[in-house]
Amino acid sequence: MAESDTGSDIVTAALLVIGEEILSGRTQDANIVHIAKALDQAGIALREVRVVPDIEDEIVEAVNAMRRRFRYVFTTGGIGPTHDDVTTDAIGRAFDVPVAEDPRAMRVFEERYPGEPVSPGRRRMARIPEGAELVANPISGAPGYMLENVIVMAGIPRIMQVMMEDVLPRLEKGRPVxxxxxxxxxxxxxxxxxxxxxxxxxxxxxxxxxxxxxxxxxxxxxxxxxxxxxxxxxxxxxxxxxxxxxxxxxxxxxxxxx
The missing domain is CATH 3.30.70.260 (ACT domain)
Structure with missing residues (x-):
């Protein structure tokens, strides 16, 4: 049972930061502060931040543990075009749903790059778990998505920020703090x-x-x-x-x- 289902007017959230580069120290995460402030202003209490590497089993374990404890779970990172971007496959496993090229995501790329074939990298980013809602990305086109209470976003800060702008109006709000x-x-x-x-x-x-x-x-x-x-x-x-x-x-x- 998520914390927001206990009769309290507090809506809770957790953030899962995905990326070996964060754990190795090669990259400093710039998203935590932005997400925390955005949620705070929306009346959603960020209760936990966890960092995991780009390893499917560890992402699956973390997502399943967090989505049962909190009303919302946000993830950042691991949805790009390369072989080590494994977040989407992990989300599919966590929810036990298939992952496939999504016609809506493919249409985004076809409209954004008219007359060009959709490249293998973009096709990889068009793979979405079954049943997910898309989260818009007006910067590069590659969408995030929301499956039940899990919101999957890019790790690139500017793209993550526009994804937050798109998804926040859809979420249940608590009392602002x-x-x-x-x-x-x-x-x-x-x-x-x-x-x-x-x-x-x-x-x-x-x-x-x-x-x-x-x-x-x-x-x-x-x-x-x-x-x-x-x-x-x-x-x-x-x-x-x-x-x-x-x-x-x-x-x-x-x-x-x-």
């Missing part, structure tokens, strides 16, 4: 005890602390997140009271930038 960021000019260790008490008092507000280091000293960013506006405001008020009692200088970063 509000965020407040408070800068505290005190070391994280000085703030930690009070934050633990505050978190226990506000279980529906996610409270995190993140140290920073500057030439003038060290400090802590306290980030509060919740889908319930009044709850987050109550927690922020109590945080301010705590910081005043402990004589810790602080600023509301959201007010500073608003």
């Amino acid at each position: 509000s965020t407040r960021t408070i800068r505290v000019d005190a070391p994280e260790g000085h703030v930690a005890g009070g934050l633990a008490t505050l978190q226990a008092q506000h279980p529906k507000v996610q409270i995190g602390s993140y140290p920073f280091f500057e030439e003038t000293g060290v400090g802590t960013y306290v980030v509060l997140r919740s889908a319930d506006g009044p709850l987050i405001e109550a927690a922020v008020s109590e945080l301010f009271a705590l910081l005043i009692r402990e004589d810790m200088p602080h600023n509301d970063e959201d007010e500073e930038t608003s």
Whole structure:
């Protein structure tokens, strides 16, 4: 059962990053931040990010584990024209459905390159698991696709981004999450005890602390997140009271930038 089916208004998602080049360090993944921000703005909570190599068995295992836990699973990478682009075959195995050249995907290439035969590489990218909806790619034409709750996208950042734009309107949305960021000019260790008490008092507000280091000293960013506006405001008020009692200088970063 996916987390969004438990009666909560939170819609959850996971991201599976596919590619040996990520694990080897040859390439830095540029998609995680974009996807996390896009989902956050849509009211979809990204709960897990996993990276696997271009190995079918490992992709199948990861997809099957994640699609049962989360409302949506996004994958990036491995749907190109080369022999090591095995994501589509793995998705077919995960859902136990055949994979074949899709007439809709073939039509995209035929219309994009009129008068040219569809090359073997493009034919490979036109292979889609049975039952999947296509996800548009206006940049190069090669589509992504969505099969049940799994959304398969390219690893190239610009192409992934336009695929996200196409697929997001089709998805179930939860309540958007509000965020407040408070800068505290005190070391994280000085703030930690009070934050633990505050978190226990506000279980529906996610409270995190993140140290920073500057030439003038060290400090802590306290980030509060919740889908319930009044709850987050109550927690922020109590945080301010705590910081005043402990004589810790602080600023509301959201007010500073608003």
